[in-house]
Amino acid sequence: MKKIALFLLTMMICGITSAQFAGGMFGQRQEPLPEGYKPASTNTFLAQYPAVNAQTRQAIFKVVAPHADNVALDLAGKKYSMTKDEKGVWTCTSDPQVVGFHYYAILIDSVPVMDRNTNSYFGSNWQSSGIEIPEGPEGDYYRFNKDIPHGHVRSLYYWSEINGMERHCNVYVPAEYESNPDKKYPVMYLLHGWGEDENGWSNQGHMANIMDGLIHAGKAVPMIVVMDCGDIKTNSDVRKASTNDVTQIYIKDLMPFIERTFRTKNDRQNRAMAGLSRGGFQTTMTVFANLDKFAWMGTFSGFFSRPGDNITEAFNGVFKDPAAFDKQMNLLFISTGTEERTPKEAVDALKAHGIKNIVYHESQGTAHEWLTWRRALNEFAPLLFK
Template sequence: MKKICFMLIAVMAYGMLSAQFAGIQNNEEQPLPAGFKPASTNTFLSQYPAINGDTRQATFRVVAPYAQNVTLQLSGKHPMTKDDKGVWWYTTDPLVVGFHYYAILIDSVPVMDRGSQAYFGSNWESAGIEVPEGREGDYYRFNKDIPHGEIRSLYHWSEINGLERHINVYVPAEYEKNPKKKYPVLYLVHGWGEDENGWSVQGHLANIMDGLIAGGKAVPMIIVMPSGDIKTNSDVRKASGDITDILIKDLIPYIDKTFRTYTDRDHRAMAGLSRGCAQTWNAVLNNMDKFAWMGGFSGSGRFGPNPFNPKAPVTTVETAYNGAFKDAEAFNKKMKLLFISIGTAEGQGAKQTYETLKDHGIKNLVYHESQGTAHEWLTWRRALNDFAPRLFR
């Protein structure tokens, strides 16, 4: 009997401690600071990270009672402070609005914050936090009062890659209501370290396009979001092939066979951000029989020495991309739009490219700047919001 009583007491004590620890983990032990609310990027019911929309400050908390050091990695490294319950805290200075990846370093080991949803960035499942804009950010938020398109998750076979490849495809709200109507297509590529889900998740592409189309600002279009990487699996262990070849020989034929598309160059565009911008320039300028519209966000073409390959020939505006720009008049007749966008905190490289092309006589050029933003998703949302309405007009 004594043994049973002891076991019951032990179980009850363990349950109380477990409940108390669970309460700490689930952020239940105290209310949020005044003016703060859970970030929109949090997991279900997670109160932290918490955002103050007025001050643009964020408060982070980590339950790690046995850790010696905990550091927030968000635009630099910030040591967190431990309280008497084993909970670590840090409140930031005012942050730049938009989406930011972050990590938690527990005794120097980077881990994901379990309070955040997972976002694939920098080649791993990373935590992320959205610092909200005011009403100027409504264009990428869900609008319950307008028709909504769909993001379709599909796989296609790539002979070049030797396996199935995942893509996301946006179709406008009217697609199923007009069974005989054909649509132009935009191929939209992510940047290095991210994947084909970036534009639909971090970029809020569907919300942006739904709003533009509903407002009559953009032509209804299909948008294909592929991976910019050569994939591998247990059978295909070594990456091989070329992204441009996969696009031209595998993906475009699949899209034209699967969806109701116009198949001529005048109804096909391509754009990308960062590394995806470089992939866009290579693909479009070497296949101008396939595309009549192109855009680059946070990047542009390169003329001069190649910083990534010092042994490569130095190019000029006339020799780069197999001489695509050499005859400016011929280029102008083929390319209906060359859109170059950059965040003002990213430097002047893109503007220099724009000026070089303009001075060379290239027309149908548009230079766009995102004020106050750097190499981040808010820059690219703004770029898409300006780029898409210009297409297929």
């Protein structure tokens, strides 16, 4: 009798557990997606929506919020009202979007929240939802290629005397790094923009896929890429750092850590720095103040100068003597999207002034967004250390 009771109890527990697992993981039977739509590559495991149509570049979003009075989608600067069905599922279809990565939020009764169906991405100073509107084969350079060797992105912490606490950085080493124990490598320091963090280039930017492809094809020399935080953070014990100038941390704390931890070439000809948006500005502030340490630099949507400014007086007069600048700086790479504020006037002024070691790049059809910066990195990295 005891064996029968134990058996029945076991079967009941298994049944409850199975039902909970099915409900929690799989939910109700999924209906087929509309023709032409596929789950977005940025979705969480098993999530059908958001669903993207690669041809029309539209996306369908669904949110389960049976007790909400109003639900809306906030995507690419536009708010879409969502429609509720009898099961409490809210739905909307977006306008055609520009290809690439876009942050978005769900507004439930005017409160912005993440969509639980997508992975989270740190942007605009909070964990955001994101969606990738896919390019065609032209986007293969930032996709994972199973047929080539891949480098590693290492997550590391280092102590910053200036910050007064530990700081986090990500470091990419090329695929050959472990198999060449006697070889030293040049280093590119790669900065994120405002409201994002040191994980942005790895997650939203697909930096490792880009570098793997360039190095394997022989377009870029094997290099180490360092991605640090562009902010000076605090904790419950450290409420204020000794300075609000993060460039001091890059020079005095980060660089020494990298050079004693990795096999690096430690001279200016083998150091580069680049950054997007605010990171581009931080690049100019760091490099122009330390021309004895860097010979290569790039700004992606981040070369900030006001129209009409005298270019010879910008950045404390670093461009005043064109010949001297070209002797010190092997490359000043300035990139932008065609749909954002352009620095072309400043670039033309620099060229007219006599600066020769300058390359200007435009990403066609993109604005202040990750596809602009993926394209910029893909053009910039092959020019380095040659």
